[in-house]
Amino acid sequence: MREQTIGGSHLALRDQVLAELRRRIVDGYYPPGQRLTEERLAVDFGVSRNPVREALRVVEADGLVSLTPRRGAVVAAPDPSTVADLFAVRASLETVAARLAAERAQPADVADLRRLLEQAREATDSDDLSQVAELNSALHMRVIEISGNRWMLTMSASLYLHVHWVFKLGAAVRAPHSWEEHIRLVDAIAAGDADGAEAAAREHVAAAAEAATASLAAASS
Known part of the structure; x- marks a missing residue:
């Protein structure tokens, strides 16, 4: 194009x-x-x-x-040190945001998250990796918005520029797994399960960090 x-x-x-x-x-x-x-x-x-x-x-x-x-x-290319720092911040921010979102989400908020999930499924099925990466960041930003914590929202704009960048490099392998992990996160938020949402966010970030590290290793070999 x-x-x-x-x-x-x-x-x-x-x-x-x-x-x-x-x-x-x-x-x-x-x-x-x-x-x-x-x-x-x-x-x-x-x-x-x-x-x-x-x-x-x-x-x-x-x-x-x-x-x-x-x-x-x-x-530039993401390097292991930068990626490790990125995921250290994500692990703290996204777990707190997920817990708060589960406590504060309204039906319209859950509907927004479900809509993003459906769009991500369609993009994953059609192998539109640029769209998958955009929707990945959009979903996480929406969870942070739902959390109602304006400090986290302010800090997130720059962070998710880099999250998008790193995700895009390994999106072909990561996309289906990310979508499934997002379903678990959204289900917990929809259920008002703060502990479950926090656990789902923690597991998701850990899996994403492992995938990003493997992608960087493969690119440098």
């Missing part, structure tokens, strides 16, 4: 470029190790080099690219 240049939007041009650059890196359109010049990105997005330069500084801070003198920007 042909990628679109940056078009009409109410967002500032730099923010449009930034959002699209993040999406292309996370979705693998610009894969790890690929060199990204300002000139190439300006052509890709149909903009001048200035908003591209600004966006590259932000994605460097995100950890999605490395900027080096004379070489420019190179798309």
